[in-house]
Amino acid sequence: MRKHFxxxxxxxxxxxxPISVTDEMIAQAEQTLNFKLPRSYIELIKTKNGGIPVNSCFPTMVPTSWAENHIEIEKIRGLGGDEGIDSEDVRSTDKDWGYPIHLGFVICDCPSAGHDAVMLDYSQCGKNGEPRVIHVDVENPDHPKITILSKDFKTFINGLVNCKKFEE
Known part of the structure; x- marks a missing residue:
């Protein structure tokens, strides 16, 4: 396991x-998604193929549908299987929920039963660039509310904090 994780x-x-991530899986996922995966995401999922981080809240400067000053994630999606970022069923469900998958793809689920999620947004960097991380609220699927969380995935995962920080 990499020390910094x-x-x-x-x-x-x-x-x-339970499937360990291989270079072949990464190449196949990038082909399926038609987006290059951030190096920091690849490094992370090579330590564990998705799951729940110890620190699962991310502070925000603006209110979101989740809270006045943060969002919470339920899990970070891995690769492969029925729930990986490259699963056709997952992509179809994300599209049906109203997530703007033309921007990128959902990378983290939130505990709102599908009403919001965290996505990688390639709209400014192109399909091969370093995507920013956004929170998307699809309560109104015709007009999803987008909140920019960080300039890249590395900044996002380094910015996750323990949710106890936000308990009153």
């Missing part, structure tokens, strides 16, 4: 894909 993941959770 030591302690990042909860040790056991129902969302981890």
């Amino acid at each position: 030591k302690g990042f993941w909860l040790p056991f959770d129902q969302y981890t894909n």
